[in-house]
Amino acid sequence: MSYKSIVVHLDASERAAYRLDVALLLAKHFKAHLVAVYAALVPEPKAFGFMAGSAGWYEEILAACQERCESLERLFHAGLTRTGLSGDWVEAAVHARDEVVRHGRCADLVIAGQSDPNDPQTYIVDHFAETLVMTAGRPLLLIPYTGVFPDVGSKILVAWDSSREATRAVHDALPFLTEAGQVTLVTIGAIKGELPGSRIPCADIATTLARHDVRATVGESVETPDASVGDALLSEARGVGANLIVMGGYGHARWQEVVLGRATRTVLRAMTIPVLMSH
Template sequence: MSFKTIVVHLDTSPKAHPRLEIALRLARQFGAHLIGAFAVFSPDPRSLYVMAGTAEYYRTHEELRTERRAALERLFHAELRRAEVSGEWVAIDEPASLAVPHAGRCADLIVAGQDNQGDPESYVGDFFPENLVLSCGRPVLLVPFASNESATGSRVLIAWDGSREATRAVHDALPFMLAAKKTTIVTVNGMREFERARIPGVDIANMLARHGVRVEVANIEAGAGAPVGEVLLSQVADNGADLLVMGAYGHARWRELVMGGATRTILRSMTVPVLMSH
């Protein structure tokens, strides 16, 4: 098993280039075809006529965006040649919340960015990462906007609780683990809600070991009521991990998106790239 088609979401934010660099490294590592899916948020121009001057601002802003898009497309093709990676640029006019999941369903892996409230250009839709993970049907590698990681996947940390979502994430991340120097399975308080093994994490560790993964198991006793997301972030730091693998818990309810507590914490405060599956 390997990643042979990777889709990376690109936009006009400054973090699009670092996200592209990570996707290029992965495409080269796995011998994958890389698709650059360019999609941004574009408000309805008619709505901007409500306030005086906004229509002219919109036109000026669109011109700037067009320039940035052209520069990013040139960079994308230049980086493909430099990395000796096959790929293609796809500019999509429909909203990114629809375009990226659609493009990603025919891929092995989607690379996208964490929400960054400090950068308006990174906004492509409300709850974009959450909706992408829940709707695309493929593993999503979310890159934190504050990340300075030079590598992704050499030291893998797996958040394991025996659930369907965690099982999906573990199997989706196998290509990373097979190439990793170290993989650590972490359970928090035995993850008793789902885990049924006598020793938490041992069954999934045995399965991975049969694939040839170098794996360790750690059960963290954090006390009743401890926020699992914060415990996982601490374990990422303590283990020097450069990739966190976890299931994404959530569902769409009438007019709102309901995410699990650990998922919300990681989406908000991730410090390394996170591979999420639902």
């Protein structure tokens, strides 16, 4: 198993160029076809209609967005030439979230960025990353809005609670796991209302991974209040020196709303290393 088709979402933020670098690096490593989907927030013209003199301002916003798009496209094609990869450039003029999901469903891996509260250009639509996790049907690799990760996936922490989501994440991450130099399995907290002995132990999934030549270390279970599971997971990742967290994305999507589990919300907000999520 490998990632042979990768989709990366790009926007007008400062961090987009680095996210493209990560995508090119991973596409080269896995010999994958790379699709870059440029989808940035472009305000509706009517939002400026009531403001005197706003027409010029709106044109400036459009021009800046287009300039950023063209700059990233040049970097994308230069990267393909440099690495010898195949790829496609897609510019989503409208319905950015739907366009990324559409292309993501035809890929083995989707790469997107963490929302940065200090950079409004990372905002695409409400709950953008959360919606990708819940609706794309593919593993989502989220890159933090700060930090550099040259060896992403070389040291992996797997959050294991034997749920469907965790199971999906482990198997979706196999291309990373089979090549990682360090894999640590950890269970954090208890599932509310679970019966004693009902959870599949880390040792069992470690045995399955061993059949894929993945040498995983089983860490000690960490007991913590439910509200602190996400924080405890991030702390464990720091403790083992991980540069990638693999975890299930918990929650569900419903009409005009994404409802996430506490741990998923915490990690999406406070992540400091890349996170691979599957739902």
